[in-house]
Amino acid sequence: MLVAALGAAWAGAPSSDPPAPDAVFDWFAYTGRDVAFEGTVPPGSFRNPVLAGFHADPSVVAARGKFYLVNSSFTFFPGIPVFQSDDLVHWTQIGNVIERPSQLDLDGLSVSRGIFAPAISYHDGTFYVITTAVDSGGNFIATATDPAGPWSDPIWLKSIEGIDPSLFFDDDGKVYVINNDAPEGTPRYEGHRAIWMQQIDLATRTPFGPRKVLIDGGVEPAKQPIWIEGPHLYKRDGWYYLSAAEGGTGPQHSQVVLRSRQVWGPYQPNPDNPILTQRDLPPGRALPITNAGHADLVQGPDESWWAVFLASRNYAGVHYNTGRETYLLPVTWTDGWPRILAHGKAIPYVVPGPAFMAGEQDQAPNTGNFSWRDDFDEPTLGRAWMQVRMPKAPWFDLRKQPGCLTIHPLAAGLDTLGNPSFLARRQQHLAFESSTALALPPPGTAAGIAAFQNERFWYFLGVRRTGAHAEVFLEKRGGDAPATVVASHRLQPVNERVQLKMQADGGAYGFGYDDGHGLQWLVQDADGTLLSTEVAGGFVGAMIGPYARDERPRPSSGKDL
Structure with a gap:
């Protein structure tokens, strides 16, 4: 499986920088409609x-x-x-x-x-x-x-x-x-x-x-x-x-x-x-x-x-x-x-179907409307997950906190031509919702859900600490201009954990959060057409999944556009 293969490839890889604070995810869920x-x-x-x-x-x-x-x-x-x-x-x-x-x-x-x-x-x-x-x-x-x-x-x-x-x-x-x-x-x-x-x-x-x-x-x-x-x-x-x-x-x-x-x-x-x-x-x-x-x-x-x-x-x-x-x-x-x-x-x-087709009608999780959830309780990562380009250093871990996904954030962002610390699974439906639960990351790390079409077209619904407070924010890149913050809100977390939610219906995307006080929408009806091939170009589909970023003030390690 993927983790074992990468572990062997990375054995003994040197690191000249101190690691960024970890981001820890409890689970990730996806439902198509x-x-x-x-x-x-x-x-x-x-x-x-x-x-x-x-x-x-x-x-x-x-x-x-x-x-x-x-x-x-x-x-x-x-x-x-x-x-x-x-x-x-x-x-x-x-x-x-x-x-x-x-x-x-x-x-x-x-x-x-x-x-x-x-x-x-x-x-x-x-x-x-x-x-x-x-x-x-x-x-x-x-x-x-x-x-x-x-x-x-x-x-x-x-x-x-x-x-x-x-x-x-x-x-x-x-x-x-x-x-x-x-x-x-x-x-x-x-x-x-x-x-x-x-x-x-x-x-x-x-x-x-x-x-x-x-x-x-x-x-x-x-x-x-x-x-x-x-x-x-x-x-x-x-x-x-x-x-x-x-x-x-x-x-x-x-x-x-x-x-x-x-x-x-x-x-x-x-x-x-x-x-x-x-x-x-x-x-x-x-x-x-x-x-x-x-x-x-x-x-x-x-x-x-x-x-x-x-x-x-x-x-x-x-x-x-x-x-x-x-x-x-x-x-x-x-x-x-x-x-x-x-x-x-x-x-x-x-x-x-073919005359030799198996009797089982259910084709999930490959097609149809289905719900899918990863509780990160296996020792290796499932095959639904991918990364953008080849990893050069180990940045995810399923053993450090059993039952959780731990991401060691990289400085390479979604807008680089390197390997950001983003685990991606396919968007398989025009109408879907996806959510995750994570611990509020320590200062210096932003973590959350990314919706990614390519390095120039993406959304990032994240949380970070700002001084004594924490905030949820939505960041967007939609072309050649640098990414911008679309909206942000100060959190009042009940127990140092937060849930994030993304949902879509065609070209309308919504981004919300629950810090222990019920679901609140940060942005609704965001323009999801920027995640379409017609706008973003290329040959791939939109990908979604957990993402964490090292935000400490230092030069980026990614190859920027």
Whole structure:
């Protein structure tokens, strides 16, 4: 688990500064209340998304009688979560490909850089994950015999540029790398990309031979399609099927497919492309699911085909705070072509499940409305928690005060490009509430709950001591300007403890406190759209969790913007 791994990585780490006073949290709770998740799911059906909240760029493989799935993690650590399922519907996270700080350096990167679009495959007893560490090393492969880990250190593929690589194992034993890169020559327009392929020797992890373009631009080059990416190659009934995302990861996102009798092509596009999109639906529809694409196909034990893909749930037309999520739909084959969803049809929130689906209908805590609570009474931290970038020093502890989370605050703030002392879990609902109880921190430390989209867009509901008094405050950053205090109030704590609460409904966020005299709202209807991708940019979703900051007067240890 995470604490044990980090403890080993940090053993003997020197510290030149005296530690800041600790922040101690009793528990952390989260409850989702989305309208789209109300009601019961009929027997034999499942709820979409299957992984709610920031679970972008899914890739899936069937192996050893089970299914395994990975997602992009960008600059969050541990990185590249690995999920396991018996039925494609109920998923359990079993590990992470990047679980040791020594595997990758993400310092200095904005949140939406780092790990892009990992692809998982299985061959001859070994699991392979191939991906791109954007601005932090390029393309690499990691391997494991157990998908729960440990995974190898990155094996860098220095000769392959671009992003979104995947592996294809052909029947004749040859293995290929397929990925997105700039086209040959000068791009004709912004977003002009190509899909390339090259053979690779897995024994030496070395690409060799010619590297050739399989798709230049997209399925209709004359229309100047943008951002062809996320390619996967499959073989069925003697045909090679090349599937890729097209149109960018926003409202024009789609999935297209081409096929050939030869692995090197030429590939002919499906005359009925795209095989998945939501761009042709009315924007004002109720409970919209948008941005659908970046699919990966897998075959079940009954020979049925299924697709996992990303999409987003919007509010107020264009905003989504929950990021790009993982969805599941059946794949139908007609005249030798796959289709995920008919043109003009909305992605359903409830779907008839696979014939091999487990009988249990509950998919919590991955989707649906549920309540989740961490009492910090385990010796290791649960897999729901992540950090921003790689830790360089141990700053959380579950053993110092058993039954509590102790944070040793760092000076690096949420607006730095380092590793702030912030434990993050995904916001999985448009409407939710989250709360925590903590001891009033000693002077020099501020502690509370953060809602974080990236280093330029966040809220921090905190408490601190000011002289002989204590105060609760709400701090906000919403762009290039420095963070500001939105509101503050002097506390009258009954027993040196305080509860903090955050709640949201779409773009309206509320921030409150209870110092022993009942819940009081510090700010209501705060602008939560600054936590949306539409405003903040990037590729992740909002994250929430305990945060503590060293406020003693000394130079910051973080890499500031």
